[in-house]
Amino acid sequence: MADTRQRILTAATDLMRSRGYRGTGLKDITTTAVATTGSLYHFFPGGKEELVCAAIRVDGAAHEALFLDLAGQASTPGEAIAAFFSQAADILEATDYVDLCPIGTIAGEIASTSPQIRVACDDVFAGWQRMITTELAEYGLDVGDATELSATVVAALLGGFLFVRTRRCGTPLRDAGHHLRELIDHRLASTRSP
Amino acid sequence: MADTRQRILTAATDLMRSRGYRGTGLKDITTTAVATTGSLYHFFPGGKEELVCAAIRVDGAAHEALFLDLAGQASTPGEAIAAFFSQAADILEATDYVDLCPIGTIAGEIASTSPQIRVACDDVFAGWQRMITTELAEYGLDVGDATELSATVVAALLGGFLFVRTRRCGTPLRDAGHHLRELIDHRLASTRSP
DNA sequence: TCTTCACTAGAACGATCACTCTAGTAGAGC
DNA sequence: GCTCTACTAGAGTGATCGTTCTAGTGAAGA
Numbered sequence: 001m002a003d004t005r006q007r008i009l010t011a012a013t014d015l016m017r018s019r020g021y022r023g024t025g026l027k028d029i030t031t032t033a034v035a036t037t038g039s040l041y042h043f044f045p046g047g048k049e050e051l052v053c054a055a056i057r058v059d060g061a062a063h064e065a066l067f068l069d070l071a072g073q074a075s076t077p078g079e080a081i082a083a084f085f086s087q088a089a090d091i092l093e094a095t096d097y098v099d100l101c102p103i104g105t106i107a108g109e110i111a112s113t114s115p116q117i118r119v120a121c122d123d124v125f126a127g128w129q130r131m132i133t134t135e136l137a138e139y140g141l142d143v144g145d146a147t148e149l150s151a152t153v154v155a156a157l158l159g160g161f162l163f164v165r166t167r168r169c170g171t172p173l174r175d176a177g178h179h180l181r182e183l184i185d186h187r188l189a190s191t192r193s194p
Numbered sequence: 195m196a197d198t199r200q201r202i203l204t205a206a207t208d209l210m211r212s213r214g215y216r217g218t219g220l221k222d223i224t225t226t227a228v229a230t231t232g233s234l235y236h237f238f239p240g241g242k243e244e245l246v247c248a249a250i251r252v253d254g255a256a257h258e259a260l261f262l263d264l265a266g267q268a269s270t271p272g273e274a275i276a277a278f279f280s281q282a283a284d285i286l287e288a289t290d291y292v293d294l295c296p297i298g299t300i301a302g303e304i305a306s307t308s309p310q311i312r313v314a315c316d317d318v319f320a321g322w323q324r325m326i327t328t329e330l331a332e333y334g335l336d337v338g339d340a341t342e343l344s345a346t347v348v349a350a351l352l353g354g355f356l357f358v359r360t361r362r363c364g365t366p367l368r369d370a371g372h373h374l375r376e377l378i379d380h381r382l383a384s385t386r387s388p
Numbered sequence: 389t390c391t392t393c394a395c396t397a398g399a400a401c402g403a404t405c406a407c408t409c410t411a412g413t414a415g416a417g418c
Numbered sequence: 419g420c421t422c423t424a425c426t427a428g429a430g431t432g433a434t435c436g437t438t439c440t441a442g443t444g445a446a447g448a
Contacts, residue, residue: 018307020302022303107359108298109217110214112359148373151365151366152373155350161353163349165305166301166305167320176346179342179346180346
């Protein structure tokens, strides 16, 4: 049973999706992971903070892979982003608005409290932004413009998660996806012509 | 000292800005409000949940007034929104990324946990969206388009708060403001011509 | 066989949580 | 002066929190 570490990580991620950082107890995590407190502190000597930092980085990478997969299927970056937002809305609607990336929730809770976790969240967000910037630059967009545009995309994504989960309706995420696509397509079109 | 209720409300709002719902204890609130537990439960018999719901609605209304003030000074809705985003970035930078509206943070924490608080957050967000929709419609935009556009604005605002607070840099909010302005101006221009 | 070590197991700790309860104060209306 | 009501005061409740600690297991290497 060498996968105990992984089970703990998965349980932490799953529980924090719906309950956040402080709402999720270590007891909850060990129970759903079928592990003991001893094991948890063996793999994560830094306690809850270290565990959550690890979970954030793993989950951030997973979402990055998800976007890259979608981007590979799409013919333009705008299409990829609209598809990603739309898929996120679908998943949320299908899972009673629970199964979303927990990173935004955690970031909101502890950004002013735990520097360690704040940095982990920041790294993940920066990674997402870099990925989207690269995608846009590959289609000929100026890197400065692409960086600004991808910041807006990440902001809209994080806020869209929050908005949709609060409203219990996927529409805002889909709307945001369409608008971002419109913005990106417009920029790309005006870049190509001159 | 009939303003005890107000002091408790203000303290709750201030503390939850940086620490969130579960990170803020009733003890913290009564201490900074210079009130006692007895007073708190006298004014808010429903306990923490009732108190937070009230705080959310008050703070939501305050932000609505702030936007309307800015909209009154601006000559177009796009300008008003860009100004609002930019001002939010200024305030966050000036207050060490603490003094932001706590509603998004709270919504993320408890959307799947406390129906009562979730509804309070939803009401506030819906109010903001309605206000922006009205503003856009007044300038001739189709109400359907305006509703979608204002959903994106609210999503970008919520996510922008989160992103800026995590990154400790106001740029993403300003970028989002500029992009939304571009989007809105473009829509208004194409509405007017046909 | 003996030792070592990665890992499991869970009781116990003090701190803190939201909340309850009883007692008391002060001012308004009669 | 008396009563009633709105409000203050804070000690005390049980539950739960993250963390620590000691004891134990089992497989691999010498």
